[in-house]
Amino acid sequence: MSKTSLLGLLEEREGEYVSGEEISRLLGVSRTAVWKQVRKLEAEGYRIEAVPRLGYRLTGKPSRLTLQELLPKLRTSSFGRRLTLLDVVDSTQNELRLLAERGAEEGTLVIAEQQTSGRGRMGRSWVSPAGKGIWMSLLLRPPVPLPLTPQLTLLAAVALSRAISQQLPALEIGIKWPNDLLVDGKKISGILLESAAEDERLNYIIVGMGISANLEAEDYSEELLSKAISLKMASGQTVDRSALIAAVLEQFEQLYKLYLEQGFAPIRTLWEARSVTLGKRTELYTPQGTVVGVPLGLDDMGGLRIELPDGSARTIYSAEVGASG
Amino acid sequence: MSKTSLLGLLEEREGEYVSGEEISRLLGVSRTAVWKQVRKLEAEGYRIEAVPRLGYRLTGKPSRLTLQELLPKLRTSSFGRRLTLLDVVDSTQNELRLLAERGAEEGTLVIAEQQTSGRGRMGRSWVSPAGKGIWMSLLLRPPVPLPLTPQLTLLAAVALSRAISQQLPALEIGIKWPNDLLVDGKKISGILLESAAEDERLNYIIVGMGISANLEAEDYSEELLSKAISLKMASGQTVDRSALIAAVLEQFEQLYKLYLEQGFAPIRTLWEARSVTLGKRTELYTPQGTVVGVPLGLDDMGGLRIELPDGSARTIYSAEVGASG
Incomplete structure (x- = not known):
């Protein structure tokens, strides 16, 4: 028996209980084998209710990002309009860098359900389990000189915080300089900009964004739990990941246009208003x-x-x- | 007949004339074939005198950089101490970038006798024929934040101009902002810094340096001749390339140490003193x-x-x- 056939059976009879005996008979395997496959599906994010004498019932499926779900929500003109959605990748940064080196255009986006070597600031690793977070990288080719790159680091933090506030208005999000997003002092999101320049001319910037959307406490190590939290843990709500991605891209594109037209002043004001770093020793x-x-x-x-x-x-x-x- | 056997013969009898007839006989080829091979060697930089009735004589070999010649001249502690000397490469920048991504240490140097796709500022191509110039790239990992990268662009220009002045004191070298070196308004050297950063933290800088050392007028297109000149054309002297490389590395290392210890102020003073850009509309x-x-x-x-x-x-x-x- 393969797990897909158990899953196929439960999906076919969704809402109903299917007894272990019946599954065992239909799939030609032992009841112990059925139970093992149920555990495996649960580990992949399926929720299966087991009731003595009634049997098994499928009550929830793992969340998966799909283009079908995401594209109708996009309200941008270029950000995310070239989009690669991957299941597993070492890091979305590396993936997008290859595209950037081959001339990919501004706004190109790489999203992954899971990263095996997600990277954070200062070369730290970044927890990015499957199906629960938003791990993505956005390509910018800003016509600004290299020394102004830090302004884009700050802009990214403002864009993300505004998008999250839009989706979860109850959360109070602070920015720790330069671009960590915090709720109650705990990190909910990390941003990493990788830039490549020739002399003073920026070639490209890859904005890596990690948002701990629907991670559960058990996804974090004990040490991390004291410093990090997911949006779901902080708000009690499951986050609609594709809606949040669309919101991030929209906010980011709007602020980026504003920045190219009016310079850093408006971004600076927005950043300072959300900062938790200012005014304290x-x-x-x-x-x-x-x-x-x-x-x-x-x-x-x-x-x-x-x-x-x-x-x-x-x-x-x-x-x-x-x-x- | 391969060209190496003709060359071997001429080298064996260096200083003597070897008649076309004898070459033809010893190598078992026609006299026309001998003449064709002579032309080919000349194109590679060998000088061969042809005198009617006497025959051919080897009078000059192409200049080649060798580690044997270069290493004893190095007076640096780290710059150039890890060194790759290549015959032909697409661009020393690309070659060194691969090493940098794999963790090569500061001071690592790539030199090539010839570049097939040498790059200059703004993506322009850069004339880099075999054996006549200095085409090299140096790896820096400065512990300075990204916005200060332009200071290193300026530092590189000062280092190169000081090294050239040391070798050819009669030439008056000016710096056109940010880092072109000029003699009488014509470009003798180009510098291209490629930098990679994560957020505000520089990962590495690759300093590409091209010095038109011993190029001849015929190495330039007519258009370029109005804007560029070689050190040899400007000074009338053939430049000792390995001595100049050693001088560049020494000046660069000294200034770089000074910069890390004392900051930008001394570099700024040196740059401004050599600038041809200041004070003019x-x-x-x-x-x-x-x-x-x-x-x-x-x-x-x-x-x-x-x-x-x-x-x-x-x-x-x-x-x-x-x-x-």
Whole structure:
């Protein structure tokens, strides 16, 4: 008996109980084998109710992203209009980089149900189990010089936070500099921009976005649970992933157009309004050592302006934000 | 008859004339075939004197870079200490990028005698014939944030110009913003930095350097001749390529250390002292359109500060410098 035939049988009789005895007879296998296959389907995300004397009943299927479901929801003109939807991939960043090197156009998107080597900031690995999160990479070819790249890092954080707020208005989402999204101090999303440039001219930017949409507590290690949370855990609601993807792309495209037309000023205002980093004594770990000070806001380039204990000011472009308060 | 056997014969009897008849007899080919092979060797850079009745004589061999010649001249601690010397390559940038992606360390160098698809700024092709120029790429992994990359572009120009001045003190070398080296307004060298970053953190920079060392007028198209010149054409001297490579690496390493210790200020001073761009009305073609103004100097980030006709100031990070004066 293959699991698809058990699944086929349960799907055919959806809503009904099918007894173990009947399944065993129809598929020609032992009742123990039936039970093992039921466990396997459950591990893949199917929900199967087992009631003594009545048998098994299919009550839920794993969520899968499909183009059929996603495309009607897209309201963008170019973002996500070239789209690759993959089942399993090492990392959507690597996949999209290959496309970028071959000349793929701005707005090209790679989404994966599962990443086997998802990457986060500073080369850290990123938990990206199948069917529960949003793991995707978006290609930008902005006509801005290389030193302004940090502005796009901040723009991405604003776009994601606005899209999530639109879908789950009850959640209060804060941005930790430069682009982590937090709910109650716990990370719900990570953004990683990889850029390639020739001299001062950006060739492309690949915006990697990971949103812990419907992950359950058991998807996290104990250590991660103290620092990370999913949208489902935080809101109590299962997130419609394709609706959220469409919202992210829409917000991102709108803000990106605004940025290209009006520059960084409006993005800066939106970022600062959602920041949880400003105004609090903070430790910043830079490649040159730890800086302690109070972040005051962003500068014109997208750097973080810090007031140092001696009252002087300094701008930081690259750091990990550590303990604050 | 293969050309190596003709070459072997001429090398064996170096300094002597070998008659066409004898060559023809020893190699068992016609005299026309001998003549054709002589032409082929000449095209590869061998100089062969042909005197009626006396025959052929080898008077010069193409210059070839060898590790035996180069390594004793290196005075660096890390730059060029990992070195790949290739005969023909599509582009040293592509070759080094593969090494960089596999984790090659800072200072790794790729040199090629010839590039089949050498690249210059803005995706332009770059003339890089065999044995006459210096075509090489150097790997940096600077612990500086992405927005400071332009400073390294400027540092590279200073390093190259100082190395060339050291070898050919009579030449007056100017830097056209950001990093073209000129003699009498004609380009002698091009630099192309390709950088890869994750968020604000530079992963690596590949510094491509092309120095038109011993190119002859006939190596340039007529159009290029009005804009470019080789060190040999400008100075009347044949350049010792391995000595110049060693000088570039030494200057580069020294300035790079200085930069990491003291920041951009000393590099800025050196760059401004050699600039031919400052103080003259200049057209700058940016991705957002043409800017006309007078470049005044560099800012702290490495941008070019321009005074506009209305007296206001503006900083440019990415542009082609056009007509000036």
